[in-house]
Amino acid sequence: MVVDTIKFLLLRPSVSDSTLGMLRSFGWQHGEKTGYFPMPAALSSIHVTSSPLDHITAADIQEGLRKGYRPLMGMRHLARAMQNQIPRYRVIDAALAMELCIKEALIVKCPLIGPLLQAMPSPPLDKLYGDMMEQYMGCKSSLSRSMIRSVAEARNSLIHRHDGDEMSAEDASKYVQIANQAIGDLYAKLYPDWVTAVTRSQMQFSD
Structure with a gap:
């Protein structure tokens, strides 16, 4: 949970899920137990404005975890979209991240709608981030419906077309940036x- 919080909320997508303990940039202590997590100093292929892990940030993270605040699981797909070099899969992961994050956030705010969201076909992304977000979280996304809709339309085009038409690297980067903005805004409204x-x-985020 601590690694996920650092990776997704301090925006360090290059922190690996599987290589804990090799790069001992910082450590944690719980009682008599001590452990270490990798903290890459820089990213080679993408540029992000990430937060430093200093004593102020660490204290705030600790306070949030104590209150039960957690990263949204869809943020894992956003991190993968940032790291992937193939435009097609970047866009698919970005759209999936947006869908999973908004559903999870809505369920956090209103657990009773969980079975409904999980059992029924998913509403359009712009409706989830628009009317449904306003109804259950008190406000719509700060992003326009057209921006949110553009990511869903790009994803659908890639999934349903098999004629070899591919996404350009520039367009893929644009959609990942939109997903990052939408999810960041959603998370701030959730907590x-x-x-x-x-x-x-x-x-x-940018390439």
Whole structure:
């Protein structure tokens, strides 16, 4: 959970899920137990405005975890979209991240709608981030419906067309940026009293 929080909320997608303990950039201590996590100093292929892990950030993360605040699982797909070099899969992962994150956020705010969201066909992304987000979270996404819809349309075009038409690297990067903005904004609205969440909404990504 701590690794996921650092990776997804401090926007460090290059932190590996499987190589813990090799790069001892920082450590944690719980009682008599001590462990270490890798913290890459820089990213080679992408540029992000990430938060430093200093004593202030660490204390705020600890406070959020104590309150039960968690990264959204869809953020894992967003990190994968940032790291992937193949435009097609970047867009598919970005759209999937947006869908999973908004559904999870809505369920956090209103657990009773969980079975409905999980059992029925998914509403369009722009409706999830628009009317449904407003109804259950009190406000719509700060992004326009057309921006959110563009990611879903790009994903659908890639999934349903098999004529070899591919996504350009520039367009794929644009859609990943939109997904990052939408999810960051969503997370800040989900936990508006958590500095880490609000800061995450201000982090930018570009290739």
